[in-house]
Amino acid sequence: xxxxxxxxxxxxxxxxxxxxxxxxxxxxxxxxxxxxxxxxxxxxxxxxxxxxxxxxxxxxxxxxxxxxxxxxxxxxxxxxxxxxxxxxxxxxxxxxxxxxxxxxxxxxxxxxxxxxxxxxxxxxxxxxxxxxxxxxxxxxxxxxxxxxxxxxxxxxxxxxxxxxxxxxxxxxxxxxxxxxxxxxxxxxxxxxxxxxxx
Amino acid sequence: xxxxxxxxxxxxxxxxxxxxxxxxxxxxxxxxxxxxxxxxxxxxxxxxxxxxxxxxxxxxxxxxxxxxxxxxxxxxxxxxxxxxxxxxxxxxxxxxxxxxxxxxxxxxxxxxxxxxxxxxxxxxxxxxxxxxxxxxxxxxxxxxxxxxxxxxxxxxxxxxxxxxxxxxxxxxxxxxxxxxxxxxxxxxxxxxxxxxxx
Numbered sequence: 552x553x554x555x556x557x558x559x560x561x562x563x564x565x566x567x568x569x570x571x572x573x574x575x576x577x578x579x580x581x582x583x584x585x586x587x588x589x590x591x592x593x594x595x596x597x598x599x600x601x602x603x604x605x606x607x608x609x610x611x612x613x614x615x616x617x618x619x620x621x622x623x624x625x626x627x628x629x630x631x632x633x634x635x636x637x638x639x640x641x642x643x644x645x646x647x648x649x650x651x652x653x654x655x656x657x658x659x660x661x662x663x664x665x666x667x668x669x670x671x672x673x674x675x676x677x678x679x680x681x682x683x684x685x686x687x688x689x690x691x692x693x694x695x696x697x698x699x700x701x702x703x704x705x706x707x708x709x710x711x712x713x714x715x716x717x718x719x720x721x722x723x724x725x726x727x728x729x730x731x732x733x734x735x736x737x738x739x740x741x742x743x744x745x746x747x748x749x
Numbered sequence: 750x751x752x753x754x755x756x757x758x759x760x761x762x763x764x765x766x767x768x769x770x771x772x773x774x775x776x777x778x779x780x781x782x783x784x785x786x787x788x789x790x791x792x793x794x795x796x797x798x799x800x801x802x803x804x805x806x807x808x809x810x811x812x813x814x815x816x817x818x819x820x821x822x823x824x825x826x827x828x829x830x831x832x833x834x835x836x837x838x839x840x841x842x843x844x845x846x847x848x849x850x851x852x853x854x855x856x857x858x859x860x861x862x863x864x865x866x867x868x869x870x871x872x873x874x875x876x877x878x879x880x881x882x883x884x885x886x887x888x889x890x891x892x893x894x895x896x897x898x899x900x901x902x903x904x905x906x907x908x909x910x911x912x913x914x915x916x917x918x919x920x921x922x923x924x925x926x927x928x929x930x931x932x933x934x935x936x937x938x939x940x941x942x943x944x945x946x947x
Contacts, residue, residue: 583862651864659917660861664781666849669919677918704927705934712910719857719913720875721867729902736903740938 568594569601570615574654577612582657585612609661609668616658617676620646624680626687632696635687636710636734637727643714644724656718681707701741709737766792767799768813772852775810780855783810807859807866814856815874818844822878824885830894833885834908834932835925841912842922854916879905899939907935 572593577585585608591598605611624642627635646655662669688706691697697706713733717724725733770791775783783806789796803809822840825833844853860867886904889895895904911931915922923931 656861660858662919663854663858663861663917666919673919677920702930702934705930708911708914708923708931709907709934709938712912712914713906714910715913715917716906716910719861719917721860721864721871722875725906732900732903733906736900736907736935736938736942739941740907740934743937743941744934 565594565596565600566604569596569604569611570618573608573611574615574619577654577657578652581652582608582612582654582661587611609658609665610671612654612658613668613671613675616646616655619655620676620680626683628687628690630694632687632691633731633734633738636737637731639687640710640714640725640730640734641727643711644730647714647718647724650718650721650724659718684710697738697741698744701744706737706741709740710734763792763794763798764802767794767802767809768816771806771809772813772817775852775855776850779850780806780810780852780859785809807856807863808869810852810856811866811869811873814844814853817853818874818878824881826885826888828892830885830889831929831932831936834936835929837885838908838912838923838928838932839925841909842928845912845916845922848916848919848922857916882908895936895939896942899942904935904939907938908932 569590572590573585576589576593587598587601587608590608590611591601594601601611605614620643623646624639626639629635647653650656658668658672662672684707685703688697688701688703692699692701710733713725713729716722767788770788771783774787774791785796785799785806788806788809789799792799799809803812818841821844822837824837827833845851848854856866856870860870882905883901886895886899886901890897890899908931911923911927914920
């Protein structure tokens with residue numbers, strides 16, 4: 552017997568089509584050229600459908616980038632912090648590559664000019680990802696790879712800072728070898744700091 | 750006896766008036782609202798004078814920011830690397846404060862969207878400042894504060910990365926205590942790394 556159409560499933564299909572279309576169009580033409588109309592046309596949905604779920608093209612792209620970041624730059628825990636951070640940071644770098652057509656870079660650039668988008672990016676995308684990073688760090692503390700008292704705020708800035716320093720000044724993003732050297736230095740720093748200075 | 754007017758001196762006065770006006774207007778109204786016309790009016794010079802020296806408002810702001818950076822974020826050499834880097838980084842943070850009206854932050858934001866401005870910022874502003882940083886690091890190597898073989902590319906990314914990581918994600922910029930903790934960690938990392946991994 553035929554079942555009735557499942558509106559939840561159809562919605563999820565439309566949602567993914569919208570997110571994929573936004574990423575593709577942003578890659579092809581850049582954020583400035585991105586419109587809800589073009590996204591709707593590419594995704595095969597109505598503009599009304601998009602506006603029902605998202606208030607703006609920035610909101611669509613933020614959701615698309617969040618899913619891409621979850622897929623490409625997750626934290627693993629093999630028990631080797633240096634290997635795991637190198638893998639994770641390489642995933643972050645991949646999200647910004649190639650820089651000129653990266654929807655993630657486009658979202659970050661746009662949020663430098665739009666404070667309300669910046670707040671959404673920080674609260675919806677960045678803070679949850681910082682929480683995942685801290686979870687991985689606490690596991691490394693439990694296993695003794697870094698000291699119990701290590702300053703996780705310092706660890707966050709030092710592990711991720713190099714990528715954003717390069718990005719802001721349009722210097723080449725770190726390659727795998729450079730990432731490895733930076734990860735090794737950060738872990739050495741966390742281990743070397745006397746407890747009183749952590 | 751009256752000397753003839755000195756055109757070089759008059760030009761320098763006009764140049765400084767243009768740079769000051771560009772910084773003021775950018776602070777008051779943001780980069781998007783900045784125009785050559787408004788700069789000319791505020792500085793009391795003609796638009797033609799400005800266009801004789803600078804091709805665009807971005808070029809005016811880049812020169813103004815370069816002079817502000819030279820004045821506010823120079824490298825000193827007291828013989829104590831931790832103290833000197835903390836001072837210098839606090840100067841960099843000051844250039845981005847308050848963030849919403851900082852002409853330096855505005856220039857960086859704009860260069861995320863304008864690749865040719867990004868290239869000019871990198872080549873005219875950032876690379877010369879990296880050279881000054883490396884000079885300070887080499888002095889620290891000579892005095893034995895960091896090892897001869899320390900990786901200065903890693904040092905650059907780790908010292909400056911935290912500021913840009915915070916800036917990109919609209920997290921609060923590091924305060925003096927946080928800067929101090931990061932500087933201490935980076936110096937500890939440079940000292941702790943075995944020579945083979947530098």
